[in-house]
């Protein structure tokens with residue numbers, strides 16, 4: 235092996251800091267959560283999509299932080315409507331599947347609708363910066379190896395040997411599927427497809443793609459955390475293919491500044507192209523010996539949000555709630571009874 239370039243050493247050291255462990259972190263483990271059951275009730279054939287939507291661009295008009303905090307918690311009926319989903323097959327045909335939810339109340343427990351008002355005694359704000367993962371050996375190693383570039387110009391993350399989780403807006407603009415989504419098998423929640431009513435659409439900005447052939451890479455599991463700001467490091471991580479660094483995987487981490495039941499607001503450094511990246515945190519397994527990274531959200535992108543009547547920009551990630559977890563599990567396994575706890 236030749237000399238290691240200095241810049242690489244530097245970024246490795248920086249990563250070492252990013253992945254560092256504090257004493258608090260050592261005590262906190264992945265919460266054990268009950269997850270509802272998503273059942274497919276009825277599948278209807280729809281017309282073929284035209285795949286006429288242009289490439290993704292910046293999203294506007296999302297429900298702001300106060301707006302989110304005032305949204306009523308969706309009823310079980312609303313949630314069933316939002317979690318109904320479309321499937322587009324490789325051959326261009328499309329179906330709509332209506333779902334029912336079981337065990338929702340039990341699973342909801344401490345799920346919160348309102349923004350977190352919790353202030354931690356000691357707030358840890360990481361340095362917001364991006365690291366290009368240039369070393370091939372590094373970029374082909376876990377967790378970076380789970381990042382996938384999506385043909386529509388977004389990023390995604392491997393969640394099974396055959397599935398990639400990404401943002402719905404990378405696949406569908408709210409009216410039609412994007413051209414680049416042709417010949418992919420994809421599933422998108424109705425919550426996104428019905429458009430921006432009441433700002434709910436961003437809450438459902440996630441979609442699942444099925445690969446034609448299984449890959450051999452390690453994938454990342456999904457996880458649920460009721461509050462990121464209450465985690466010891468209150469820090470999220472994600473890697474994607476930012477447009478300004480073509481062909482390179484870009485990793486970053488930052489603190490979450492605000493959160494609602496469905497969204498995480500942060501100021502991680504990002505560029506278009508990183509939308510759809512899997513947002514993960516690393517916590518100890520309940521046995522307290524092993525660390526595990528799990529995907530707790532999907533990066534939606536840069537949004538202008540109304541905050542006390544003033545437009546402010548935030549980077550927004552969709553949070554994986556127990557109901558979304560069950561829906562994605564149902565998509566991956568064809569049966570969500572395999573994932574009753576997260």
Ligand SMILES: *[C@@H]1O[C@H](CO)[C@@H](O)[C@H](O)[C@H]1NC(C)=O
Pocket residue numbers: 323324325326327
């Ligand atoms: C398209 O593919 C789906 C899933 O494989 C299949 O069920 C359907 O019959 C196919 N439709 C046509 C018209 O080929």
Ligand SMILES: *[C@@H]1O[C@H](CO)[C@@H](O)[C@H](O)[C@H]1NC(C)=O
Pocket residue numbers: 303304347348
């Ligand atoms: C959420 O906020 C609303 C209005 O601001 C309030 O009425 C409600 O009690 C809050 N719910 C929780 C669980 O804190």
